[in-house]
Amino acid sequence: MASFEQIECAVLTDVGLKRGYNQDSNYLAIASNETNWQELGHILLVADGMGAHAVGEKASEQAVKTIPHVYSKHVKEGAPDSLRKAFYEANSTIHTCGQENSEFRGMGTTATGIIIRPEGVWIGHVGDSRAYRIRGKLVEQLTYDHSLVWEYARLKKIDPDEVKDIPSNYINRCLGPEAIVEPDIEGPHKVEPGDCFLICSDGLTGLVKDSELGAITNSLSAHEACKMLVDLANLRGGHDNITVIVAKIGGTSQGSSNSGAESKSSPSVSNKILDQLKSIKPGIPWWFICLMLGLLLAISLIGIKALENNNSDSFLTGDVVKFSVIFIALIFFIAGAIGFFIQFQNSKKEEEKEFPTPSARIHRKALIEITQASLIKMENQIEAFRKRAELKHWDINSAALENHISLAKSCISKNDLAEAFKQYCLAILLFSAPWIKQRKEDAPIEIFWGK
Missing domain, CATH: 3.60.40.10 (PPM-type phosphatase domain)
Known part of the structure; x- marks a missing residue:
């Protein structure tokens, strides 16, 4: 659409x-x-x-x-x-x-x-x-x-x-x-x-x-x-x-x-990530600890750099130490990222299990079939309404009624049952207003167009 x-x-x-x-x-x-x-x-x-x-x-x-x-x-x-x-x-x-x-x-x-x-x-x-x-x-x-x-x-x-x-x-x-x-x-x-x-x-x-x-x-x-x-x-x-x-x-x-x-x-992707983070259970997960340790090690490199600038002879300023800190920090970051991804996917699967992805389902079907028999029932129903209208002096647009009936019969002769059905419906609707006004006071209308 x-x-x-x-x-x-x-x-x-x-x-x-x-x-x-x-x-x-x-x-x-x-x-x-x-x-x-x-x-x-x-x-x-x-x-x-x-x-x-x-x-x-x-x-x-x-x-x-x-x-x-x-x-x-x-x-x-x-x-x-x-x-x-x-x-x-x-x-x-x-x-x-x-x-x-x-x-x-x-x-x-x-x-x-x-x-x-x-x-x-x-x-x-x-x-x-x-x-x-x-x-x-x-x-x-x-x-x-x-x-x-x-x-x-x-x-x-x-x-x-x-x-x-x-x-x-x-x-x-x-x-x-x-x-x-x-x-x-x-x-x-x-x-x-x-x-x-x-x-x-x-x-x-x-x-x-x-x-x-x-x-x-x-x-x-x-x-x-x-x-x-x-x-x-x-x-x-x-x-x-x-x-x-x-x-x-x-x-x-x-x-x-x-x-x-x-x-x-x-x-949006950002909203989905936020929703998944909100769904994480209370407590500090191991992957979060890994990320924090990696961050602390990365910050420690700033301190090592400061010692170098002060011309310190500390063993902490050696290349081996710096390489080790960087290597361990990367390991913690990678482990933390993997842990977060695993928990993110698991929580997503749990949500999908609880709320399955909606699908467009059709639960039942029926064919629309307009038959000669159903049109005859409608004709008889219109006649029952017409008799009640004459008896109770309902204000009905007679010209419009006759026009719809005439068109319906013409369509039936041409085997256009769908258009005939429409014209009979429009004819019945002409009786709607007066019938609604008196339906609880009058005796029931004789039913020809039953289920």
């Missing part, structure tokens, strides 16, 4: 149909200039709080407040390290709050964030909210659900959708309940023109298939896609809060632009 301006973003959150309050929180910060783009990138974050009303809401709010702040503060250390520190700090803040107030004990939240930078996309993730990349006809899940369902599926080597009899909302990792939590830090994922990125809470993914997420995001603008996805989840029951962020990448491919930018995201 070559320019900070080549992105279209939108965010939408909704309480759903079953909950009386919204425990989801989100954060969206688009770099406003080239400097911010190179240093910070675009920051997108969704958090889904857990617990009683004030508890879950407070946890998710703290997550979306702390993570961007700490990431920005430490970003010069490199994207993965600063993102990891941000999640650590968020967990510590939420956990401390829960421990200090009995009403908040056990408070927790998921947190899924993506950082879109010149070198690619970095993922920071804890819980079962998700991040996706939609590229062409492929939907790629970039996060691993920290849930009992996914752990069981991993052990049995089956798809999580095949797991039965295990509640899908049981998660085994989140921010807050435990003093220490290890986030998934992965990337950088390559960014290409036309890519779409989507982050959402499980209120969406529990009701909308991955292939549908991809089709809707591909077909509509970022703002329209957010509305369509939230409306579809609510149409299918809206049993939880729903939050979705969509980012669509524009521009043209510039293959060589990433390499230079990627080096800027890595910490």
Whole structure:
């Protein structure tokens, strides 16, 4: 991705149909200039709080407040390290709050964030909210659900959708309940023109298939896609809060632009050395003693030189003594340097063992398939909305509705199913505003476009 301006973003959150309050929180910060783009990138974050009303809401709010702040503060250390520190700090803040107030004990939240930078996309993730990349006809899940369902599926080597009899909302990792939590830090994922990125809470993914997420995001603008996805989840029951962020990448491919930018995201050599020195355990290491002895011997040569200048007849001014001092000093310096290098490498290996080098992993894929059967379901759903609109006297733009339906049918006759899908989505969106206003008062809309 070559320019900070080549992105279209939108965010939408909704309480759903079953909950009386919204425990989801989100954060969206688009770099406003080239400097911010190179240093910070675009920051997108969704958090889904857990617990009683004030508890879950407070946890998710703290997550979306702390993570961007700490990431920005430490970003010069490199994207993965600063993102990891941000999640650590968020967990510590939420956990401390829960421990200090009995009403908040056990408070927790998921947190899924993506950082879109010149070198690619970095993922920071804890819980079962998700991040996706939609590229062409492929939907790629970039996060691993920290849930009992996914752990069981991993052990049995089956798809999580095949797991039965295990509640899908049981998660085994989140921010807050435990003093220490290890986030998934992965990337950088390559960014290409036309890519779409989507982050959402499980209120969406529990009701909308991955292939549908991809089709809707591909077909509509970022703002329209957010509305369509939230409306579809609510149409299918809206049993939880729903939050979705969509980012669509524009521009043209510039293959060589990433390499230079990627080096800027890595910490400098001097910073790495300082970090390694800080990691050295307390006590005086042998290599440090060698270096100090070598330094003292080198300083002693100054004294020998002073004796020579005073025409002293001391044996210390002899060539053999001077050569011996220089030789021994060099041995100490070399031994000290070798010792420092060995400890530096060992501490580096220990750090790499504790924090493996992040990789760009794709945890699941789905094909975007728009079929005649799915379009028929959409037609029937539009008809159900139309009947409700006539019955309740909704204010609908009838001309626009008929135009979208006509265009969709024309596209179907030409076998352009993708464009027909888009037109039907735009037709359904015309019912969005009046339906949202009355959805909790009216009897449920008959569902034809089910999961």
